[in-house]
């Protein structure tokens with residue numbers, strides 16, 4: 716009896732009681748096609764850097780520039796990040812999910828504990844800590860190296876102008892820190 720009810724070529728176990736449901740197949744086909752046409756590739760981007768480096772400002776600028784309906788917030792209202800900020804930016808066919816971690820020294824211990832949903836890509840805007848702090852260069856760089864596996868490609872580094880200045884201070888624009896160790900003979904030469 717059921718032989719008549721089922722569609723030709725369909726295995727008896729397929730569908731409920733061997734009866735094919737053409738609507739279900741069509742739905743699967745169409746939804747697959749829709750996803751294929753309109754799905755965006757998603758990337759997670761981790762922004763790491765010392766405090767006041769400009770990470771949150773960079774995130775806000777990106778959101779303002781690429782998200783059409785995003786209401787830009789005044790940059791003067793951006794305060795130091797406690798914990799992390801998450802922001803999504805759509806660029807063409809890609810969806811970037813930024814994770815902006817607070818860079819204060821107390822928060823740097825969280826850097827290596829962050830687990831992103833999928834580590835397809837990551838970005839850093841960190842400067843070499845040795846340039847920033849003469850007294851304790853080792854600890855931030857150790858934390859940084861623990862977070863290094865996130866980095867998929869060095870081409871994803873976006874240093875801001877402020878970071879570049881901190882990383883490469885010109886002798887005239889930045890005075891030498893009073894706490895810095897005395898200059899060696901090599902440096903003064």
Ligand SMILES: Nc1nc2c(ncn2[C@@H]2O[C@H](COP(=O)(O)OP(=O)(O)OP(=O)(O)O)[C@@H](O)[C@H]2O)c(=O)[nH]1
Pocket residue numbers: 764765766767768769770771772773790793794795796797816817818819875876877878
């Ligand atoms: N001149 C200049 N100032 C910047 C730039 N980016 C950020 N700033 C300023 O630097 C200060 C710190 O910026 P934030 O974006 O809060 O820095 P952050 O890296 O998120 O700091 P934490 O949240 O503490 O880790 C703010 O006063 C910004 O206006 C830049 O490219 N140029």
Ligand SMILES: [Mg+2]
Pocket residue numbers: 770771772794795796815816817818
């Ligand atoms: Mg911040």
